[in-house]
Amino acid sequence: MSDNVIEVRGLRTQFGSHVVHDGLDLDLRRGEILGVVGGSGTGKSVLLRTIVGLNPPAAGTVRVFGQDVTALHGPAREALERRWGVMFQAGALFSSLNVRENVEVPLRAVPGLTPETRAGLAELKVSMAGLPWNANDKYPSDLSGGMKKRAGLARALALDPEIVFLDEPTAGLDPIGADAFDRLIVELRDALDLSVFLVTHDLDTLHACCDRVAVLAEKRVLVSGTMAEMLKVDHPWVHEYFHGPRARAAIATGRSKE
Amino acid sequence: MASLPADPQLRATLQDGQLRLEGALTVWTLAQLPPEAPERLELSGLTRLDTAGAWYLAGRTAAGATLLGLAAPQAKLLESVTGALPRPDPPPAPEPGWRRALDATGRWIMGALVFLRELAEYLGRFLAALWRGIRHPRDFRLTALVHHCQETGLRAVPIVALMSFLIGVVLAFQGAAQLSQFGAEIFVIDLIAISILRELGILLTAIIVAGRTASALTASIGSMKMNEEIDAMRTLGLDPDMVLILPRVLALVITLPILGLIANLAGLIGGAIMSWVELGISPSMFRYRLIAETSVDHVIVGLSKAPVFAIIIGIIGCHAGMKVGKDAESLGAQTSTAVVNAIFAVIVADALFSVFFAEIGL
Structure with a gap:
């Protein structure tokens, strides 16, 4: 058995005549946190949805656990x-159920x-996702954006999955909340032996948690590798992404933490 | 069983207070555990442990049991689960039932009073905007007014006319069946004329408009509220009262009397046709008796209610739209509340009008 929990080969996704992915290859190795980055509209979330089977691919294979x-x-x-387990961007909690009942849904x-x-x-699970006790009885409409994401993560973790898909886990969170979420992801990965597929825009998240990064551009995975390798890629978009002013700030904070 | 991940198997043997677990202790096998609380757990045979299993072990440890032979990675998982165990808040002191009931009643009454106060506030805001529109005609949005007149008035004509026509038919039919028993068929004209002109025409029109327009007002203003468009308007120096509330409510005030008049006509036509078919009263006879016997007061009474109904519907719809919060759920809730409240308020107002007109003898 290979050590890749997800293997995407030659994937082609299209909506009508609009081709999102063409000949896309991607691997997720067991126990790693893979960050998937790309410009807006390059189909990061579409890729996630295709892997979990919400979008049928036009061509190619998606293998999960072989x-x-x-x-x-x-x-x-x-x-x-x-x-x-899948955590959607805004948590996607069932609005008629409170947090505890939301997490109980998969357990049923x-x-x-x-x-x-x-x-x-x-x-x-609610507590492991970093929510206080009194969040259990609250309804999604009473929660802040960050708490919804945490509750969505708790629901994704309910059945102790081996792979967790996270769609923009830190988007819309303040830096402190985003930082705490990054740490939570790494902690949970270590404790529960997860493989994490993480779609993000957040350079700090990439630096703080990802073992490998896959860059989506030109309808495929342009490059993948560790952050250190990414910094050496000389493709213009990749270079701009990892060497722009925001990237430099993220690298600086990443170094000062170490 | 193929449908379970990795075919989890657990063998649990309980002997002299020692529970021996072999295989996978996961969420899927948790139900196979014996309900008794063992003193010692022998775990060297465990092949898999997940957080649910660790949760069970943590619970047993907290109850005083000892764990034997736990492998190192599993001990680490148990440690992180124990660290994450939720600490329940102390439950709040239970309130006596009468106090809760009193509390709920008080909240309900306060809620109703606040609702009425806010409706009064929105009425005031509409009147203030109207006054401002009269004094500074350039601030007035004529295009929006025409647009809303078309939406709430013109587009409602077919359904209002059809509904009223059918009501006229029903009244004539039922009236004929009853009145012909004592040879008073001719009074069916008075029955139709008075009931439609005075009450049914305008009331049913108002109810249909309340259903159509109050929901549309709430939905359109509410979705703008959700999008923060109304906040954006304020920061750009636009007054939402002038831009949103005034044209919408004024359009209702203009179109509802017209719709009421159309409803009256359609109802009378429906009644006349049915009287002709059912009782042989010719249209010219119907017209003659209608003009000779029915006082024009009934029409005045009926149509004088229309602007009041229009303001009620408009204010309730706009108010509910402004109360929409950030989530889509509140939009749906406010929309249905607006329709129910508008219809209810229209009927209450109609009842008050009946008392009023009876008192002044119209």
Whole structure:
């Protein structure tokens, strides 16, 4: 068994005549945090949605744990879905349920769990996502953007997935909240042995948590590698991205932390 | 079973207060654990442990059990789970039932009073904007007014006319069935004329407009509110009262009496046709008796209510739109509240009008 939990080969995605990805290859290795970056409209979120099966690809294969996502149906597909968790950009919490009930939704698929056990596990996940106890009974409309993201993460982690997909986890958070979220991702990865697929724009997040970075441009993964390798790439867009004024500030803070 | 990840298997054997666990202790096998609380847990046979399993172990440890033979990575997971265990807040002291009921009643009454006060405020804002529009005609948005007249007035004509026509038909039909029992068929004309001109024409029009327009007002203003467009207007020196509320409410005030008149006509036509078909009362006979026997007061009474209904519908719709918060859910909630409140308020106002006109003898 290879050590890649996700293998995307020759992926082509298109909406009508608009081609988003063409011949895209991407790997996510077990236990790593992969940051996916790219300009606006390069299809980072579309790639995430394609991997979890929300968008059918026009061509190419998406293999997760060695199984072709597009070919799976029924129970086999459900079993695969239980091995990953997805956190959407704004949390995507069910607005009619409070936080605890939101986290309990995936746990309801587990046969034989008593309601007390479910509630206890949900409260544990809420706490692991860094939310205070009193958040359990709150409804999504009472939560701030950062808290919604944390609650969305708690729900994504409910069944102890092996892969977690995070869509812009730090977008819209203040620097302190974003920093705390970065640390939370790394802590959870270490504690729960997760592989993390992280779509982001945030250079600080890339520096703080990602083991590898994949740059989406020209409809494919242009380059992938560690941050140090990214800094040496001389493609104009990549260079601009990792050497712009914001990038320099992020590198500086990253160094001063070390 | 293929549908479960990695086929989790757990063997639990309980002996002399020692629970021996072998296999995978995960969320999928948690239900297989014995309900008794063991004193010691022998865990050297564990192949997998997830946070749910660690949560169980942490609970047992907290209850005083000892763990034996836990492998190092699993111990690390247990440690992080124990560290993250939620600490419940102390539950708030329970309030007695009567106090809760009193509290809820008080809140409800205060809410209703605040609602009425805010409606009065919006009425005041509409009147102030109207006065400003009269004094400074250049601030007045004529294009918006015409647009809203078309939306709330012209587009409502087909449904209002059809509804009123059918009401006339129904009244004639039912009236004929009853009145013909004692040979008083001719009075069906008075029945139709008075009920439609005085009450039903304008009331049902107002109810339809409340359903159509109050929801549209709330939705349009509410989505602007959600988008922070109204805040943007304020920062640009535009007065939302002038730009949003005045044209919308004024359009209603202008068009609702016209719609009421159309409804009256359609109702009378429907009644006349049904009287002709059912009772053989010819249209010229219908017209003659209508003009001779029905006082024009009924029309005046009916149409004089229209501007008041229009203001009620407009103010409630605009107020609900301004109350929309940041999320889509509040938009939906406010829209349905606006419709219910507008219809209810129109009916209450109609009842008050009936008492008023009875008192002054019209």
